[in-house]
Amino acid sequence: MLIALSCILFFFGLYFFYLIIYWNWNKARQPYYNPNQPLLMGHRGSPTKITENTIFSFQKALEQGADGIELDVRLSQDKQIVVFHDKDLKRLSNRSDMVESLSLAELQTIELKKEEGQKEEAYIPSLNELVSLLAQAKVVNIEIKSNSLFHGHNILNPLIKFLDKNHLDDKCIISSFNPLILMKLRLKRPKTIIGFLYNRNQIFHGLSNLIWILRVQPENLHIHYSLLNHWIVSWARKKKIKINSYTINDKNHYKNIKLDGIFTDNIEYLK
Known part of the structure; x- marks a missing residue:
């Protein structure tokens, strides 16, 4: 029994090693990237100026x-x-209400x-309000x-309907810290461009993230600037995965690593 288990683990290890080193998956074209400079993305809008995740913050x-x-x-x-x-x-x-305990109408009265x-008003918008x-x-x-790992999955069907209705695939990346949600999204809608949020809070986060990345096959890897290193970037480049880093508000956080995109609270400083 022990010998059989050892053989299984050995061959699994070989297969995993093969995936890490040699396996490539076809990457969808992402025309918004500029090879000469990283994209600047307003993290929750412009939260140092206007309340985060509001229409006016995104406009700003x-x-x-x-x-x-x-x-x-x-x-x-x-x-x-x-x-x-x-x-x-x-x-x-x-x-102190939970967001999921209130209706959209109730949330928008807060x-x-x-x-x-x-000076701009600050309320919780629906995703539909942001289309234009x-x-x-x-x-x-x-x-x-x-x-949690098993929470939030019921958003997938309405989100897929939103993407289909508004034809946003040429500019939209869907990301999450929840790899199970991303895996389900990949199965439900293979053409969706996915951003895998590299989770630094997991035990053995490097190995755990790598296993999920191989399963989800994301087009983008979103990683905190403190975890950036040349090994991860080099590996992602070979797999044709774009590297976007968060939340960068200081140019020194990425000066030695070439990034494809930056999430920042301070667009004016990094522009």
Whole structure:
């Protein structure tokens, strides 16, 4: 029994090694990337100027010269896709409700906290409200938020309907820290451009992330700047995976590594 198990593990190891070194998958064309300089994407819009993940914050990021925007999505109680980062309202309002416990109409009555000097209104938008704004961006990263590995999967069908209806595949990347959601999305809609968020909080995060990357086969790898290293970048380049890093607000965070895209809170500084 022990010998059989050892043989299985040995051949699994050989197969895994083969995938890491030799396996390539076809990469979809992503016309928004510029080989000469990284894309600048407003992380939740322009959150140092206007409340994050609001329509005016996204508009501000584009006005500041961002190539694209990054936004976070969840489902409301009535299964509408809303643009909001946290699982609850504590940080950005005077309420503590869970986002998924309120309907879209209820969420939109809540006034969010404003940044210093901000005059623009701040409320939680639905993803549908952003369609015309998304058309102005070269690239849009939609991050699916989930509270656990098995939470948040019910957003996939309405999100797929949104993408199909609005024909955003030429500029849209779907990302998540939840690899199971990404794997399901890959199976449900193979043509979707996926961004794999490299999770630094997992035990043995390097091996765990690598296994999921091989399974999901993402077109993009999104990695925190503190985890950037030449080995990861070199491996991704060989697999034709684009490297985007977050959240970069200092040019020194990436000066020695060539990136394809940057998520930043401060477009004006990096522009």
